[in-house]
Structure formats: structure tokens, C-alpha cells
Amino acid sequence: MGEPELQAVQRVLSSGFLTNGPETAAFEEEFARVHAVPYAVAMANGTVALTAMLLAHGIGPGDEVIVPSFTFLSTATAVVHAGARPVFAEVHADILNIDADHVAALITARTKAVIAVHYAGQAADMAELRALTDRAGILLLEDAAEAHGASYRGRPVGGLADGAMFSFTPTKNITMGEGGMVTTHDPDYARRLRQLRNHGVADDGTPRTSIGYNWRMTEMQAAIGRVQVTRLSAIIERKQANAEFLAAHLRDADVLFPPNRPDRTATYMMLTLRSSTRRDAIVQGLRDRGIEARVYFPPAHLDAVFAADNVTLPRTEEVANTVFSIPCHAELTEDDLALIAKEITALAPRDAT
Numbered sequence: 001m002g003e004p005e006l007q008a009v010q011r012v013l014s015s016g017f018l019t020n021g022p023e024t025a026a027f028e029e030e031f032a033r034v035h036a037v038p039y040a041v042a043m044a045n046g047t048v049a050l051t052a053m054l055l056a057h058g059i060g061p062g063d064e065v066i067v068p069s070f071t072f073l074s075t076a077t078a079v080v081h082a083g084a085r086p087v088f089a090e091v092h093a094d095i096l097n098i099d100a101d102h103v104a105a106l107i108t109a110r111t112k113a114v115i116a117v118h119y120a121g122q123a124a125d126m127a128e129l130r131a132l133t134d135r136a137g138i139l140l141l142e143d144a145a146e147a148h149g150a151s152y153r154g155r156p157v158g159g160l161a162d163g164a165m166f167s168f169t170p171t172k173n174i175t176m177g178e179g180g181m182v183t184t185h186d187p188d189y190a191r192r193l194r195q196l197r198n199h200g201v202a203d204d205g206t207p208r209t210s211i212g213y214n215w216r217m218t219e220m221q222a223a224i225g226r227v228q229v230t231r232l233s234a235i236i237e238r239k240q241a242n243a244e245f246l247a248a249h250l251r252d253a254d255v256l257f258p259p260n261r262p263d264r265t266a267t268y269m270m271l272t273l274r275s276s277t278r279r280d281a282i283v284q285g286l287r288d289r290g291i292e293a294r295v296y297f298p299p300a301h302l303d304a305v306f307a308a309d310n311v312t313l314p315r316t317e318e319v320a321n322t323v324f325s326i327p328c329h330a331e332l333t334e335d336d337l338a339l340i341a342k343e344i345t346a347l348a349p350r351d352a353t
């Protein structure tokens with residue numbers, strides 16, 4: 001955060017509007033433009049954005065929604081918040097995105113939607129998923145919480161399916177502390193989202209026909225978001241350059257680097273590597289040297305809140321036991337990056353296995 005964000009908040013504090021006002025409307029318009037969609041609806045955070053994305057499509061009790069297990073837990077808990085049941089799918093072991101072949105095997109008469117998570121900022125296999133959801137007559141939704149500004153076959157995420165959501169929590173590429181957004185091409189869907197956000201009342205004042213929630217974004221959040229959106233492409237470029245540098249300097253390390261599919265641009269919200277034999281030693285070793293390494297994500301199907309379903313996903317469990325994420329953020333210097341690569345190479349030299 002810098003001076004422009006400070007000034008933006010100051011502007012709001014003296015404006016007379018603290019929530020659901022002109023900053024929110026402007027942020028929605030600017031965010032929509034970046035993602036090449038006509039409508040964006042700001043929400044209080046990413047998790048309620050996910051729930052709203054489902055509810056505005058009428059998803060609820062008795063419905064199943066297919067989600068990857070290898071994701072932040074709220075992709076699945078939002079399905080429960082909507083009253084439906086999450087059904088967990090495998091991911092590809094390399095790009096860590098939902099596996100369309102496994103999705104096809106999980107579709108039942110109760111399946112209403114598939115949520116494709118664009119893991120760490122690389123788009124999921126949208127063409128394969130679209131083909132099979134069209135065949136089944138079900139919805140395809142994007143969890144783009146980690147993928148602001150990413151693209152697939154030349155088109156930005158957020159407009160690739162029947163609805164998409166984003167998060168602005170501090171781990172994401174742009175942030176306002178908390179915040180969320182749902183994007184769409186459909187004006188009626190956008191209107192239902194606005195009703196859900198504001199106690200059932202549409203922005204044009206149409207009387208309420210159903211209950212809603214208070215999922216509004218504050219004007220302070222929106223004003224910061226407007227500045228952050230102008231920083232997005234520079235942040236992404238830096239992170240892409242960091243990832244490229246690390247890939248080149250990890251050539252002698254016995255770790256798997258996430259491949260970049262040629263038809264999509266990844267934005268590296270995280271940089272997730274894999275080590276099949278030495279993950280824990282690498283993570284501990286990096287932490288001992290003051291380098292922040294973390295293990296994301298514990299599989300949702302094994303979380304205490306879903307474990308009673310007794311789902312087994314061998315590939316996801318193998319992935320979860322071998323992944324670790326390393327620093328890749330836009331403020332790292334070339335010395336930082338070289339040090340990270342050197343330490344990983346020392347902890348896991350290629351010739352030692």
C-alpha cells in the first residue's frame with residue numbers, strides 16, 4: 001500500500017458515503033473492464049462472493065456442486081453455505097487444476113454446477129470443462145480468487161463461464177484487506193447478485209421479493225481497490241519475471257516446477273513447487289534460513305468438516321503430501337530470488353536422489 005491508497009481512503013472519509021456508494025460502482029466498472037466482462041458486483045469478501053455466485057443461480061438444498069479438493073477450503077464450504085453438497089474431484093498433478101475426466105465421472109442427476117478453481121493464477125482447462133458441462137446441461141463457474149488478470153486462450157478469466165468470483169484478501173495479488181467480486185456477462189444474474197448483497201433490494205430500488213444478506217463492500221475497500229487495480233499488471237509482470245528467474249535458477253534442484261500451459265498466462269498468486277521425497281526437509285530448511293515456505297492447501301475432502309464423507313482421492317493426497325509454496329511476491333529483489341534458489345538447490349540437489 002502506498003500514498004495513493006492513503007489518499008483514496010481520505011477522499012472517502014470526507015465524502016459522506018461509507019458503503020455501497022460511488023466508489024463501489026466505479027471499482028466494479030474498472031474491475032469489469034480489466035476482465036472484459038460487462039458486469040461486476042462487489043462483495044464483502046471472496047467466500048460470500050462464492051456463496052452469492054451459487055445462490056444467484058438458484059443452487060440450494062438437494063443439489064451437488066463438483067469442486068476440486070485441492071483448493072482453499074471455502075470453495076467447498078460456500079457450497080454448504082448455499083445449502084448444497086460439494087462433491088470432490090481430483091486435480092492434475094502438474095498444474096494442480098481440476099481434472100475434467102474425473103469431473104465427468106462424478107456428474108449425477110443432482111449435479112447443478114462445476115466450480116473450476118484457477119489454482120495460483122493459472123486458468124483451469126476451461127474448453128474441456130465447458131464441453132462436458134454443456135453436454136450434461138449444468139453450469140460452469142470460475143473460482144478466480146487467485147487469478148486476477150490471468151488469461152486463457154487470450155481471454156481474461158472472470159468471463160469464461162456462467163459466473164466467476166474473485167477475492168481480495170491479503171494473500172492475493174491485489175488486496176484491500178478483505179473484499180470479493182462476482183463477474184458476469186448476464187445482466188439479470190448481476191441484478192440477482194446485487195439483491196443478495198443488499199437485503200434483497202436491487203440497486204434500482206425494485207421492491208424485495210426474497211430475503212438477502214448484508215454482503216456489501218465498504219467505500220474504503222472499494223477506493224483502495226480502485227488504486228490496486230491500476231497496479232495489477234505491474235504486479236503480475238514482476239511475479240512472472242520472478243517465477244521465470246526462479247525456474248532458471250532451480251535447474252539443479254530436485255523439485256518440480258509448475259508447467260505453464262502454452263494457451264494460458266499464469267499470474268503466480270503463489271509459486272507452488274513439488275518434491276516427492278523431501279518436501280518437509282525443504283520447508284523446514286528454508287524456514288531455518290529465514291525464508292518463508294508454506295504448505296498450501298490441505299485437501300478439503302480430508303478436512304474434519306468433510307472427513308465423514310470418507311472420500312478418497314489418491315492423486316490429490318499425493319499432491320498435498322509433496323507441494324510447498326515459496327516466496328514469489330513483487331517486492332523480492334534479484335538477490336532474494338538467487339538466495340531462495342540457492343538454498344532450495346542445497347537442500348535438494350538433483351544428483352542426490
Ligand SMILES: *Cc1c(COP(=O)(O)O)cnc(C)c1O
Binds near residue numbers: 071072179
Ligand atoms: C482466497 C480464496 C478464497 C476465499 O476468499 P476470501 O476472500 O478469503 O473469503 C476462495 N477460493 C480460493 C481458491 C481462494 O484462494
